Amino acid sequence: MLVNLGFLGVFKYYNFFAKEFAEACSSFGFQVDALTLDIILPVGISFYTFQTMSYTIDVYREKLKPSKDIIAFFAFVSFFPQLVAGPIERATNLLPQFYTKRNFDYKKAVDGLRQILWGGLFKKIVVADNCAEVVNHIFENQADINASGLFVGAIFFAFQIYGDFSGYSDIAIGTSRLFGFNLMQILLSPYFSRDIAEFWRRWHISLSTWFRDYVYIPLGGSRGGTWMKIRNTFIIFLVSGFWHGATGPF
Template identity: 50%
Template sequence: MLFNSYAFWLFLALIWAIYRLLPHRGQNLLLLGASYFFYGCWDWRFLPLILTTTLVNYFTALGIESSDDPKRHRILMAASATVSLGLLAYFKYMGFFADSAEELLTWLGFNVHWSTLNIILPVGISFYTFQTMSYTIDVFRGQVKATRSLSDFALYVAYFPQLVAGPIERSSSLMPQITHPRRKRTGDFSEGLYLVLIGLFLKVVVGDNLGFITDGIFSVEASSLSGTEALVGIYCFAFQIYGDFAGYSSIARGVSKWFGIDLMTNFRMPYLARNPSDFWQRWHISLSSWLRDYLYIPLGGNRGSSFKIYRNLMLTMLLGGLWHGAGWTFIAWGAIHGSILCIYRACGDRFTLPGLWGRVLATVGFFHLVCLGWLFFRADSFPQAWEMLIQIFSHQEMTSLARYGFGMLTFFCLPLMAYEIWLDRSGSLRRLETVAWGWRAATYCYIMFMIIVFPPPVFGQFIYFQF
């Protein structure tokens, strides 16, 4: 059930109508049942999987809190992490590691061939695994209390608006909103509508329209492309994945507003970042903060020698790349971003240019470094990524496809970037709500016009469902 499908909105309308009539406990049970139904619509066979993750972390947290023995705490935490990460590794990485081992042994001269199961990746497993692990770790650290209600914890894990593609919520934020009665708040419906409309615009208008171009360019032999066409493909993918993922997060936040639940902001104009630290405070904020709090800081963070700091940065980004997908191209994407973080840290303020034009150059320059990473993220293989990179630096030609691509980028992305620059300069994501109604009405009319008049040739699934 996709956010950009009629089936989802009929499902949501039914749930919301019943939700408004129920008391707090009934609302939670309704949302839990709706969440399991929503997940079951993808593949009901994976419901026992999410239930297993829920039960393991629920009882582990209770066991930790009921004991004063630090050794027992560590054993329970290790067991919980082993189960959670073991399930993730089996379903997401088993085939990748098996194939990689076979290739390595063959390269070393061994005649190895083994068959592996064609394992289906459960949708959203990376998201709810990290979400449940953060809860158990926080209980282990004594930062939150373990919840006594299994149904409340199950709802925290399976809450359907953010279940399959985030944001990855912390228990300190989401759990109190589940366990305590939710009161009707003025402005929730209008803010939710704004977030839903922006999300649909990002996904349907920007993401899917540019994704059609991206898929066409990346589906042909890289050697047959001009460098300009390759650039168009990378630029289109940069905005496709942004529109796709930020659109999902925005819709999830908007729908949650209608239930009286606040989800965290997951994107904050990321392509206006001037350096990698700024970028990771704007892009997929829930994952970057998760990696910071549960990996980078425990590894030592900014403490210790420069070598250790760079090591921590690289390990964190390599894991971030592996989290996104079971493939060497995703690991390369993580390595690229880790290297960029290390280089910018080593150079200090040398990339900081004065004045307006300095900021513009820094932003444009860093955007192209991000696009370098996106090339490997999107490519089907290293040879394809490398061939496209060679074409970019050796064979520039403004073909009709390149002109069409640049035209579509300008048409769909220029208004979006102008709007985001306006938001960024104000320092508030809710600036539109403070302007005169005429400007708000014009913005909403523009969004609806674009959604209705410029539907994509093909409605695509959300990219991050595969992670």
């Protein structure tokens, strides 16, 4: 686990913290050059880091037996349909599917193609990309647009990010079905949530449940009083922010 987190820290977060440290020093009057690394971020490093960590933890908790098939294990870690945009699969769900012999399933193939074309590509190309044109125009000219126009831009942006994320996820899940694999659901109508807590449970389900099972609950969850719950929730959102991007806004 330390090796996994070490690679993730160096590749994704080292330059961010180096720059932040240099800026913090300059604010106190000390000039420090940021010693950054000119390295390329490996594709999907956040996803397969979390997947290998969940495998290690599940084996430690005896929820999963260690894999004796190295090819199946590396196929699980680097499964290409979900490597870039998720979902973050659990070894308990995906790894056993590599042990099973698969034959072509016409029904699964049709369902997969339908999810790729109608679900994924339609959401991405028709919904998200067209909403992006409106959003970019409004946000790039925000000084000249009134409050109602900015509100419209925010609504279109909500549809844009949903179309992007849901579209990519549908393409990943549909492609997996073409090969006979079943991936977990990643979104569950999040914009129909009744409150923020329900929205959190419905948006990026594979990530939120990962944080719940491997970070929040081991920290104590909601046990131990209000302050303990607030602390654990703060840690979850802090880690989630770092996971989404190594920049200040995240």
